[in-house]
Amino acid sequence: MRTQLLPGERLALPPLRRHWILLVRGLVSPVLAAVLVTGLVDVAARGPLPADLRLLLTLAVAVSCGLSVICVWLRWEGDSLTVTDQRVVLLEGVFQRTSKVIPLNRVQDVSTVQTLLGRILDYGTVEIDAAGAGGAERFAYVSRPVRVRDQVCALVARSTRTAA
Secondary structure, eight states: OOGGTTTTTOBOOBOOOOHHHHHHHHHHHHHHHHHHHHHHHIIITTTTHHHHHHHHHHHHHHHHHHHHHHHHHHHHHTEEEEBSSSSSEEEOOOOEEEEEEEEEGGGGEEEEEHHHHHHHHTTEEEEEEESSTTTTEEEEEEEEEHHHHHHHHHOOOOOOOOHH
């Protein structure tokens, strides 16, 4: 994000990625499926299936699990939220990139939503309501969402005092 800063613009918070719990949620299903299929192929089908076929099936499961892990990681890595002293930038996607820029002078409200697990692990959704047709922008699974909300609110208040 540093290369995309405007002249004279400074980071208010380091670029934020989605919380690590999103990685865990995305990896649980493929890893459990891989363990289950591998167990069935290598243990339950030991008698009826030849060793070469069991090896090929095990390798196929490992490769599909590995590809799944890479896809989940790329999706996680491709999303970020950046707060500067002039704007909030939401970047999402790897192959199809979506960027949303909200100037601080257009921010009307900043809110957070946290589940019980989110409060325990300190993640949640930050929703920024901006003036105009675009409406509210949501960024889910943000680490330390209350800190992000408070920082954006402080920057909006500072920019409002400066403009007045």
